[in-house]
Amino acid sequence: MKKYRTGKTEDGKDSFSIPLEKDQDGMIGRECPNDECQPKYFKISTTIPDEMASKASEFSQIDLTCPYCGTSANMQQFHTESQMEWVKSMIFRDVSKTFQDMMGKAFRPTSSSPKGMFSISVSFKPGSLPSVRHYVEEELKRTVICDACSFNYAVYGISFHCPLCGEGNLLQHLNRSANIIRVLIEECERIAREKGADVGRQMIGNALEDVVSLFEAFLKQIYQYEIKKRFNKEDAESRITKIKTNFQRLEGAELFFSRDLALGLFAECSQENKLFLQEQFLKRHVITHNLGLIDVKYIEKARVYEKQGNELEITPADVLKALEIVETLITNASFHLSKKE
Ligand SMILES: [Zn+2]
Ligand SMILES: [Zn+2]
Incomplete structure (x- = not known):
């Protein structure tokens, strides 16, 4: 040290x-x-x-x-905790060394002791020093x-601020994630040509699932961040546990944001775009839970005249449009909430 x-x-x-x-x-x-x-x-x-x-x-x-x-x-x-452990272990080693040196000096071995006297013979052998705890x-x-x-x-995952300048960086993460989905959408036509239509279809279905995950993950992060700022620990935790899968549905996310954060998630979104997104989210549900085959629930909710059991039609253009609407919704939510600070 x-x-x-x-x-x-x-x-x-x-x-x-x-x-x-x-x-x-x-x-x-x-x-x-x-x-x-x-x-x-x-x-x-x-x-x-x-x-x-x-x-x-x-x-x-x-x-x-x-x-x-x-x-x-x-x-x-x-x-970090491991960095502090490392420093503590260095101090401990130093203290042990000083102590051993002291003991060594204090207990010099004596070659003989006067006869007839009660004596204690002490020998001191310095032991090995405690090791320094390294960390990775x-x-x-x-x-x-x-x-x-x-x-x-x-x-890990998403960050809201730059550690050095403190600026908000959430939208940077959003752009990056959205661009990855864009690449998947662009590539699915080529994949369909080279590897077969079903592979292309699967890929575009995956891209749609990614759009829904993007919506869910980002809004969840924004919601948690704001809730922790506005409510006490207990209250915040209880609201956060209630999220469950609510953010996989437009109405779920809309309700949580308006009820707890007084923010209209779709306030700036046209009714037409909202309905379009609603339909894409329902399609995602069919892909994830019914192998992409139209079920009664979908027909009822999407109010479409499709035949039950038919394969859903998902186009790259629709997924791209859904992605753009989702990006705008997240950007607006983060913009309005950060303004309220
Ligand atoms: Zn922190
Ligand atoms: Zn910065």
Whole structure:
């Protein structure tokens, strides 16, 4: 530890500055200090982009923003549990070494003791020192380069803020996910030509399922983020548990947003687009639960004259249109809610 000593604090305590080990991507792990935050863990690059060069000199003392919950605090508050364990194990090893050295000096072996006297012979053999507990950073697959400041960081799933500049980054994730679905939609015609119509059909069906998942996942994240900000822990948890599969249906999501967040999810969506999206969501239900074959429920709900048992007709153009409506809904929801802060 001696080599890390930087001096004494104002109240006379020794202070140390211990460099953290970077992972193979040059990142270090961070953990949000907010107890209520989930999943807390993220990683940040140790390279500061030129735009934020002013922060580079005191990097270890800057304020960070949690990408998940928006908590802002000094960098030193964001150490991970394993990093703290590692530091503690180094201190423990140091203390043990000092103690062993002390004992070694105090109990020098004596070659003889005066005869007739009651004596204790003590020998001290220094044992092995406790080992330092090393840690490895977790692997996070989602790396983000902030649109606003170019800082590089990694998160689980979706992040709301850039840790360095604090800017909202949700729409960046949305664009990325939507573009992946766009590629699938574009490719399904080629796949149908090369691998057969049924493979193409399956692929476009999967793309439609992805659109519904996008709607569900993003709105769920936005809802949870806002609910945690507005309600106490218990109340927030009880509302969040009630989500279940409600966000797989337009009416479900609409109800939760209007009831708990006073936000009209479809306020800016035309009735025509809403009905169109409704139909696509019903189709998704048939694909997921009835092998893509039209059932009575679909005929009733979609109010269409189709023959039961027939294969659903899903076109790339429809899936693309559904994707665009969903993107607009999510963008609007995140825009209106962030404005209310
Ligand atoms: Zn957090
Ligand atoms: Zn940023």
